[in-house]
Amino acid sequence: MTQALRKITTFAEFVSWKPDGESYELHDGVVVKMAQPLGGHEEVTGFLSIQLAVQCYQSCLPYLIPKTALVKPIDSESAYSPDVLILNQTNLMNEPLWQQESTVSYAESITLVIEVVSSNWRDDYYKKYGEYEGIGIREYWIVDYLGLAAKKFVGDPKQPTISIYSLVDDEYQVRQFRGDDCIQSPTFPELNLTAKQIFQAGS
Template identity: 65%
Template structure:
């Protein structure tokens, strides 16, 4: 029997069919609607901790940034839309975002100084798909927070261990720095951030 083909949808169809006010989360990957696995408590604690720490730093430095509750990152010329775990937006540049007012969607690197994904069971999306797409957009900094060491050994070492991978854009390509244990996170977006990997990992324990 020939397997049924998935019906592809456009971004416009996606935002019309899958409203924000639902208990489920969805993303669009090249026209395919993906349901995001329900988060665990540990996963949500790590997200909440990072959002709070970064918000404090934004306020301390009086930066024109904020963290939206729900928003999409859409690569230009692509039927995709990603919903990052923590998304930092540069508010002054949102006037240049054609999809922001009606669809809470951004596409320009100048609007997105930093994006963070906290790894769950669909870790391949973070390490393969989103890494490539965020690099393509030109987002200056991308964190992959793998607090449960779920990612492949090629990414977090063998034996696997909890790792924060910080991808920083140099030219048009990402270069990665990794942090574990008592390592202090080095961020080009927040160079004065005083936060270790284990502080982030331990918040969900």
């Protein structure tokens, strides 16, 4: 995060103002300009988007990977722009903000969210973790390809880590993957990928 504009803003005001070509989120009514992502961040994001798109195609799943859609918790003035967002296309007809604002709010529409960590890692591990759990999103990945977060999240010494949170009885349970660990995704059980392969995409 490079800048926070401390003016309370509604979601409607945010989406009508939000400029194209720049990355902003709305955090509890505060417009937040996101840091320009590093090249490695974009490479990891792109790699994961391609790999998961292949899984969707091969398994004939009714999923969509949008480019700029927002996730908005119901009854809040927040809106998040995940690095990778996989939507269940069959439920988008039930999303009141989808057609006009490319925004989703219901867990039934949101299959998987991935955040690739940058300098604002606290948002991913704390704020978005809580919001995504509250929505009821079944699977949430935090891909810390540089090992930037606190040691309690990425080990001591710090090392690149993928944390996959799965919803169990309305609470997230986490499994972590490093090095040659094979990624285990509840949504994509056939995914044949190691943590190292993902990290190398950003090296």
